[in-house]
Amino acid sequence: MSFARFSANCDVYVFPTGPPPNNYCCMGCSLLPAGGPEDTFTETALEMIAHLDEHRAAGDKLPEAVFVRLHRSTP
Secondary structure: OOOEOOEOOEOOOEEEOOOOOOOEEEOOOOOOOOOOOOOEEEOOHHHHHHHHHHHHHOOOOOOHHHHHHHHHOOO
16 A cells, blocks of 8 residues: 555655554655665654655645545554
């Protein structure tokens, strides 16, 4: 189950990478420098929310539902 997928209204692809407590992946992260790693990983949903706030600040599109689903997944 992904929290966000690349689409016309979303510029990120975010999904959990393991069973609770989940780690989260921002796949193909546009915030990382070219030639480096392609994915960003966080240990908690709150860390991923902060990461996605950086995407928004950079002008990336993210539906509000992504943040709602991530908040719901926090213990």
